[in-house]
Amino acid sequence: MKGKLSFLVCLLFMFPVALADLRIGFYKDTCPGAESIISGVVQTTFASDKSITPALVRMYFHDCFNAACDASILIDSTSAKPSEKAAGPNLTVRGFELIDKVKKAVEEACPSTVSCSDIIAVATRDAVALAGGLNYTVLTGRLDGLQSDPSKVNLPGTSISVLAALQMFKANQLDSIDAVALLGGHTVGVAHCSFFKDRLSSPDRSMDPSLFQQLRTNCSSSNNVDPTANLDQKTPFDFDNQYYKQIQMRKGILQIDQRIAFDRLTIGIVNDFALNPDKFKQSFANAMIKLGNLVANVGEIRQNCRVFNQPKPRPQQQNNQVDKQERPSLIF
Ligand code: HEM
Numbered sequence: 001m002k003g004k005l006s007f008l009v010c011l012l013f014m015f016p017v018a019l020a021d022l023r024i025g026f027y028k029d030t031c032p033g034a035e036s037i038i039s040g041v042v043q044t045t046f047a048s049d050k051s052i053t054p055a056l057v058r059m060y061f062h063d064c065f066n067a068a069c070d071a072s073i074l075i076d077s078t079s080a081k082p083s084e085k086a087a088g089p090n091l092t093v094r095g096f097e098l099i100d101k102v103k104k105a106v107e108e109a110c111p112s113t114v115s116c117s118d119i120i121a122v123a124t125r126d127a128v129a130l131a132g133g134l135n136y137t138v139l140t141g142r143l144d145g146l147q148s149d150p151s152k153v154n155l156p157g158t159s160i161s162v163l164a165a166l167q168m169f170k171a172n173q174l175d176s177i178d179a180v181a182l183l184g185g186h187t188v189g190v191a192h193c194s195f196f197k198d199r200l201s202s203p204d205r206s207m208d209p210s211l212f213q214q215l216r217t218n219c220s221s222s223n224n225v226d227p228t229a230n231l232d233q234k235t236p237f238d239f240d241n242q243y244y245k246q247i248q249m250r251k252g253i254l255q256i257d258q259r260i261a262f263d264r265l266t267i268g269i270v271n272d273f274a275l276n277p278d279k280f281k282q283s284f285a286n287a288m289i290k291l292g293n294l295v296a297n298v299g300e301i302r303q304n305c306r307v308f309n310q311p312k313p314r315p316q317q318q319n320n321q322v323d324k325q326e327r328p329s330l331i332f
Pocket residue numbers: 053054055057058061092093094156157158159160165182183185186188189190191192193195231254256
């Protein structure tokens with residue numbers, strides 16, 4: 001027992017890691033301005049580019065799902081080592097510049113204090129609220145992970161069955177109401193034709209015929225290698241329940257969007273959200289909060305969200321910036 005304990009203590013001295021401690025207002029004392037700095041940058045960006053909302057919502061989902069909200073999605077690949085960014089479904093994730101901008105501002109105010117994973121979580125919440133969703137409470141205190149491995153990426157594909165999709169969500173502590181609500185994230189943003197062109201080879205009863213014709217035309221446009229279509233054909237920038245109404249009318253873009261509308265496992269939830277916009281918004285907020293509870297147990301406060309901190313030799317650890325990375329609440 002004693003041996004094990006001193007081993008752990010040794011480990012903690014060797015690496016500047018800390019344990020996660022998720023709560024409301026984690027930075028209240030250490031960086032009181034953090035959340036308003038994040039909100040400010042999101043607001044400014046949103047004013048000129050409403051597509052920042054889908055960009056952040058998708059980034060948050062990819063970061064948290066099947067692992068932890070640990071900002072591993074932000075790590076840049078190097079020639080020596082590919083990161084999660086280099087993995088198939090993540091190739092079109094956007095919004096990294098906004099995170100860089102926020103991180104720079106937050107580092108100026110409070111160096112090495114606010115994690116990149118918290119920045120993603122708070123920024124996403126603000127972007128959802130600006131687009132018309134609820135301004136739900138985001139707990140903070142996440143740590144940035146120490147790994148980013150493309151081979152560990154395990155996100156659902158577009159042609160997954162509803163049952164298999166629900167099982168994947170369940171493995172992330174998300175029930176079918178959460179899953180259907182989160183898919184409502186597709187009420188904003190776009191998909192590239194490459195993700196749904198398999199539905200366009202021949203007319204298919206699951207897609208509205210006029211949508212089919214339009215997508216066929218747009219996706220074969222010669223002036224763009226991989227055009228996009230709005231996931232919500234009616235109100236692509238509003239965080240509303242229109243997505244559910246569209247899929248009821250067979251105007252879903254991705255195979256899985258269309259499948260949840262008529263599968264017996266999800267049809268009831270879809271119909272409920274299509275009728276009750278406030279219920280959708282509340283369920284979406286609840287599910288986003290649950291997704292945010294998947295956190296890394298150990299990690300660091302990255303100084304640059306795109307690269308892991310460099311290990312620092314212990315003897316030179318005089319400056320207090322490094323010491324700040326060790327949190328006092330160790331649990332053993
Ligand atoms: C079975 C589950 C899911 C599948 C198969 C799926 C698949 C996809 C695909 C293929 C795209 C298009 C990407 C592109 O062309 O760049 C996309 C976009 C998007 N997804 Fe999902 N998704 C799923 C669940 C979710 C969830 C749970 C959320 C968030 C809560 C989400 C949020 C988004 C957003 C906001 C976009 C638009 C991104 C943009 O405009 O840049 N998705 N999704």
